[in-house]
Amino acid sequence: MTKDLTQGSPVRLILGFAVPLLAGMLFQQLYNFVDTMIVGRFLGVTALAGVGATGSINFLVLGFCMGVCSGFAIPVAQRFGAKEESRMREFVANGVWVSALFATVITVLTVAYCRDILTAMHTPEDCFEEAYRYIVVIFAGIPFTILYNLLSGFLRSLGDSKTPLFFLILSSVLNVGLDLALILIFRLGVLGASLATVISQAISGLLCLVWIALKFPILHISRDEWRLRSKRIRELCAYGVPMGLQYSITAIGSVILQVAVNSLGSLAVAAATAGGKVLGFLACPFDALGSTMATYGAQNVGASRYDRLNRGLFAASAMGFVYSVAAFLIAWCFGPNLTRLFVTGEGSAALIDLAQQYMVINVIFYPMLTLVNVVRFMIQGMGFSAFAILAGVMEMFARSAAGLLLVPVWGFPGAALGGPLAWVFADVFLVPAYFKCRRTLMTRAHHVNV
Numbered sequence: 001m002t003k004d005l006t007q008g009s010p011v012r013l014i015l016g017f018a019v020p021l022l023a024g025m026l027f028q029q030l031y032n033f034v035d036t037m038i039v040g041r042f043l044g045v046t047a048l049a050g051v052g053a054t055g056s057i058n059f060l061v062l063g064f065c066m067g068v069c070s071g072f073a074i075p076v077a078q079r080f081g082a083k084e085e086s087r088m089r090e091f092v093a094n095g096v097w098v099s100a101l102f103a104t105v106i107t108v109l110t111v112a113y114c115r116d117i118l119t120a121m122h123t124p125e126d127c128f129e130e131a132y133r134y135i136v137v138i139f140a141g142i143p144f145t146i147l148y149n150l151l152s153g154f155l156r157s158l159g160d161s162k163t164p165l166f167f168l169i170l171s172s173v174l175n176v177g178l179d180l181a182l183i184l185i186f187r188l189g190v191l192g193a194s195l196a197t198v199i200s201q202a203i204s205g206l207l208c209l210v211w212i213a214l215k216f217p218i219l220h221i222s223r224d225e226w227r228l229r230s231k232r233i234r235e236l237c238a239y240g241v242p243m244g245l246q247y248s249i250t251a252i253g254s255v256i257l258q259v260a261v262n263s264l265g266s267l268a269v270a271a272a273t274a275g276g277k278v279l280g281f282l283a284c285p286f287d288a289l290g291s292t293m294a295t296y297g298a299q300n301v302g303a304s305r306y307d308r309l310n311r312g313l314f315a316a317s318a319m320g321f322v323y324s325v326a327a328f329l330i331a332w333c334f335g336p337n338l339t340r341l342f343v344t345g346e347g348s349a350a351l352i353d354l355a356q357q358y359m360v361i362n363v364i365f366y367p368m369l370t371l372v373n374v375v376r377f378m379i380q381g382m383g384f385s386a387f388a389i390l391a392g393v394m395e396m397f398a399r400s401a402a403g404l405l406l407v408p409v410w411g412f413p414g415a416a417l418g419g420p421l422a423w424v425f426a427d428v429f430l431v432p433a434y435f436k437c438r439r440t441l442m443t444r445a446h447h448v449n450v
Contacts, residue, residue: 003159005296006081006303010312014292014319017161022288024165027172029280036277038179039193040270040342045351047190048342049266050130052273053123056251056258058138061110063247065142066149068102070291071240071385073153074298078383080158081302085218089225092154094232098240099150103143110139121255122262124269134190141198147205151212154219156295163215167207175200239385246376246388250422253399257418260403268412271354274342275416278335278355279362282327283369289316290373297381306441313378313434320370324363331363358416365420372423375430384437387430394429395422 005013040048072095079088110117114136123131152164175196182192212219261272293316300308339355340348372391379387398421406414 003161004081005159005299006305006308010296010308011315014289014296014312014316017159017295018285018288018292018316020161020165021156021291022285024161024168025284025287026281027165027168029277029284030172030176034176034179036273037341038183039190040274042183043189045270046127046266047130048273049124049269050127051134051190051193052269052276053121053127053131053258053262054118054135054138055273055276056254057117057121058135059254060248060251061106061139062142062145063251064244065102065106065146067244067247067388068240069099069146069149069153070294071243071380072099072150072236073157074239074294074381074383074385075235076154077157077295077298077381078302081299086225089219089221090229090232091236092219093221093226094229095150095154095236095240097228098233098236099146103146107139107142110142111136114139122259124262124266127266127269130190134194137191137194137198141194141201144198144202144205148201148208151205151208155208155212155216156291157298158216158218159295159299161292163211164204164208167204167211170207171200171204174203239380239383242385242389243380246392249389249392250395250399253396253403253418253422256400257403257407257415260407261412261415264407264412264415267351268354268415271351271412272358272415274339274351275335275355275358275362277342278331278338278359282330282363283366285323285327286320286366286369286373289320289370290377292316292377293374294377294381297378298383299381301382301441304445306438306445309378309382309438309441313374316374316378317370320374321367324366324370327366328360328363331359335359354412357413361413361416362419365423368420368423368427371427371431375434376426379430379434379437382437382441384433384440387433387437390433391426391430394425398422398425 003013003017005017036048036051039051072091075091076088076095079085079091115132118128118131118135148164152167155161155163178196178199179193182188182196186192188195261268293312296312297309300306300312335356336352339352376388376391379385399418402414402418402421406417408414410417
């Protein structure tokens with residue numbers, strides 16, 4: 001059930017690992033897409049704007065949770081690559097303890113202050129209650145989000161990217177059914193959409209837990225390995241917290257940008273939401289490549305195979321550049337038709353035009369997004385998670401500048417430029433940082449050998 005990424009052709013290994021990840025991410029986007037489509041078509045533009053108005057704060061909070069879980073998986077992958085199984089399980093056990101603490105604290109705080117957060121973001125009054133009903137349930141489901149991301153991260157650390165895919169497929173199908181039932185039959189509105197998402201996420205996490213118990217004896221933890229170890233906790237936090245902060249710091253810029261979009265009215269919010277959902281699908285290959293490079297980098301560093309780092313990075317980047325061309329063609333040719341899945345009736349033409357503008361501006365810069373994902377996750381897998389925070393700071397400044405400077409002058413096109421500016425700023429930092437990190441590893445290895 002495990003896969004060693006330290007031997008064999010990097011191209012073949014990266015593709016073999018990334019394709020199941022990509023399929024899983026596409027299915028994850030599918031049930032987000034279906035949520036939005038059903039809300040937009042059956043509940044109207046106001047409800048769609050309500051869901052969309054929560055996007056940046058959703059990314060800030062859940063992004064931190066997912067980043068922490070991804071960081072906790074890195075020392076697990078490194079110990080697996082080094083064939084140190086008992087130490088690997090100690091990291092797994094202590095990762096569970098720390099994740100439970102994070103889940104409790106974050107859930108309590110976000111649910112308690114949800115209304116205050118939406119008020120501070122200047123959420124439009126006509127969609128405020130819709131936004132609250134949606135996001136408060138998502139926040140209440142944070143423990144299930146952490147459960148799935150932590151366990152799927154451990155599975156991927158051992159080279160298994162297929163099992164999380166199977167569970168996501170199952171939960172996606174369930175989510176579609178729950179969406180239709182809770183919104184169309186039980187008339188729960190946006191509350192039904194958020195409940196469907198949380199229930200599906202919970203089932204994915206529980207299935208991962210059962211699968212590990214049945215099929216992964218290498219992860220069966222002894223009583224001694226379950227002990228809290230301060231050294232392991234410090235190491236886990238050294239990887240996980242910077243990765244979580246990377247997402248959150250990046251999301252601060254997204255929140256500022258979202259506030260600027262909110263000021264443009266519900267139509268702009270709905271258009272950015274619809275365009276963003278299509279872009280979420282188109283960006284899945286970059287996310288899959290990024291997650292792959294985190295595991296690839298971690299295993300090869302654990303095995304001291306530093307010679308394979310450049311080969312893997314160049315191979316993944318080339319794949320991303322080729323796909324960027326295909327993504328542009330898809331957005332240019334089919335973007336309006338995809339947007340029509342979300343809206344009908346009066347005002348839909350104006351919304352579709354804005355959403356298409358939003359999509360095209362973003363996909364033009366997809367080569368930059370390739371490097372953001374491939375290089376950043378490779379650096380994290382190599383053990384230099386602190387650099388992720390600095391890259392996040394660069395993205396935060398870029399998105400903040402778009403929200404504070406470009407939107408007041410250019411309006412909606414300025415908002416659409418927020419993401420591309422963030423990618424360019426991050427790449428200016430990340431590309432030189434990667435080569436510095438690699439030189440550091442090579443120097444350490446030389447000193448050890450001498």
